[in-house]
Amino acid sequence: MNMGQPSMNTLKVTLPESADSQALPQGNIKMSARDVKVFYGASEALHGINMDIYENEVVAFIGPSGCGKSTFLRCLNRMNDTIDSARVTGKVTLDDQDIYDPSLDVVQLRAQVGMVFQKPNPFPKSIFENIAYGPRLHGLVDNKTDLEEIVESSLRRAGLWNEVKDRLDAPGTGLSGGQQQRLCIARAIAVSPEVILMDEPCSALDPIATTIIEELIDELKGSYTIAIVTHNMQQAARVSDRTAFFHLGNLVELSATREIFTNPQDTRTEDYITGRFG
Numbered sequence: 001m002n003m004g005q006p007s008m009n010t011l012k013v014t015l016p017e018s019a020d021s022q023a024l025p026q027g028n029i030k031m032s033a034r035d036v037k038v039f040y041g042a043s044e045a046l047h048g049i050n051m052d053i054y055e056n057e058v059v060a061f062i063g064p065s066g067c068g069k070s071t072f073l074r075c076l077n078r079m080n081d082t083i084d085s086a087r088v089t090g091k092v093t094l095d096d097q098d099i100y101d102p103s104l105d106v107v108q109l110r111a112q113v114g115m116v117f118q119k120p121n122p123f124p125k126s127i128f129e130n131i132a133y134g135p136r137l138h139g140l141v142d143n144k145t146d147l148e149e150i151v152e153s154s155l156r157r158a159g160l161w162n163e164v165k166d167r168l169d170a171p172g173t174g175l176s177g178g179q180q181q182r183l184c185i186a187r188a189i190a191v192s193p194e195v196i197l198m199d200e201p202c203s204a205l206d207p208i209a210t211t212i213i214e215e216l217i218d219e220l221k222g223s224y225t226i227a228i229v230t231h232n233m234q235q236a237a238r239v240s241d242r243t244a245f246f247h248l249g250n251l252v253e254l255s256a257t258r259e260i261f262t263n264p265q266d267t268r269t270e271d272y273i274t275g276r277f278g
């Protein structure tokens with residue numbers, strides 16, 4: 001039951017002016033989840049999540065620690081398959097195709113639905129090789145010139161080209177944390193994904209690197225659909241079109257980011273965004 005509308009000054013979050021003009025996504029559903037449950041051994045961590053994610057939107061997942069945000073994000077490209085104790089039930093589709101269909105090529109799926117992790121994780125290889133690996137693996141290039149073009153365009157899209165163009169042979173691990181995270185975003189972009197999943201991509205970064213990544217997210221949504229887990233409500237307010245609030249393994253509320261932060265429909269959402277718990 002809603003205990004009434006919170007007044008703006010009780011909220012922890014300041015909405016950017018652009019939030020007023022943030023158009024709600026319309027059109028095609030890119031990914032959809034129906035009654036998705038995740039079990040770790042006998043313990044049920046997600047209790048039947050239903051969600052539609054629209055093409056070219058940024059949707060943020062927020063909620064207290066342990067509520068299941070990352071677990072749900074990992075359902076969207078079957079990363080939970082890599083956790084031995086995890087079992088997923090329900091249905092997840094990408095462009096109406098069931099991504100848990102046993103005949104589906106998971107490597108291909110993870111190219112279509114790329115992922116950027118909390119801690120930047122470049123391969124222990126050169127900057128060039130970090131980007132070139134995926135397109136080679138997926139047979140996206142026929143020759144060296146095409147490969148060089150993909151490497152350059154991916155680094156440009158990730159806003160890193162000018163900083164690294166003279167040292168493409170240097171190790172990716174030698175870059176700053178923020179640069180490494182943009183390298184990981186470029187690596188995801190290089191295999192032409194449709195969706196990019198980001199699991200707290202800025203939590204290991206300083207405020208300047210965080211701003212750069214947030215600006216990048218804004219640019220990338222023109223071409224990709226983005227789902228981002230964040231602990232930082234201010235960040236959700238800055239980057240997302242819609243926000244999903246999770247609590248104890250349930251999706252409590254999902255609506256336009258401005259709505260969630262100014263007019264939450266559920267008291268649990270209100271309590272969280274006003275800082276009463278979490």
Ligand SMILES: Nc1ncnc2c1ncn2[C@@H]1O[C@H](COP(=O)(O)OP(=O)(O)OP(=O)(O)O)[C@@H](O)[C@H]1O
Nearest residue numbers: 040045063064065066067068069070071072083085
């Ligand atoms: N590999 C795992 N094995 C067993 N239990 C897990 C595993 N990963 C997550 N869990 C449990 O599943 C529940 C949801 O965890 P999850 O990491 O998805 O939450 P979260 O909202 O992303 O949390 P945080 O904000 O702290 O990252 C928690 O109870 C957690 O302990």
